[in-house]
Amino acid sequence: MFDTKKKLKYAVIKWAMSTQRVFRTHISNPTNYIVKCVETGCPAKVHGHVPKYNIQWVVTNVVPSNCVRKNLLVRHPNLTSTLIAQLMYTEMVEKKNMEAKHIQTAVKVRWNYN
Ligand SMILES: [Zn+2]
Structure with missing residues (x-):
């Protein structure tokens, strides 16, 4: 539920x-x-x-x-920018000038997708 x-x-x-x-x-x-x-x-x-x-x-x-x-998926179509924004919202707001590269690395570490 x-x-x-x-x-x-x-x-x-x-x-x-x-x-x-x-x-x-x-x-x-x-x-x-x-x-x-x-x-x-x-x-x-x-x-x-x-x-x-x-x-x-x-x-x-x-x-x-x-x-x-x-073959192994390296990108996942369901992992959209909207979802990433929702999941990382607090971090993005707190860090203020978070660069795209940092977000890409965080996504790779957490979900293992590019
Ligand atoms: Zn299936």
Whole structure:
């Protein structure tokens, strides 16, 4: 269960990054969030929703990947600049003149992606 959709999305992306898989958003609205693996024929998906009379997001269906990755991902399409900005917001505000190179290094160290 997740307090917000943002937290649910972050959990899904962390899972995608740790398993070297890429998810595409299938449905994203105020009560439903469904992502699927980008690989054709792979059943992997995550379905989260806000049940009636509820305020928290509940994940009701998680199907793991069965697709084979041909080579290691060095960049991850789900790790967007928006997500990085959200995750590193406090640091960026505190350090004021943080250079792009520092952010790139921090991303590489923490998530192992370029
Ligand atoms: Zn897959």
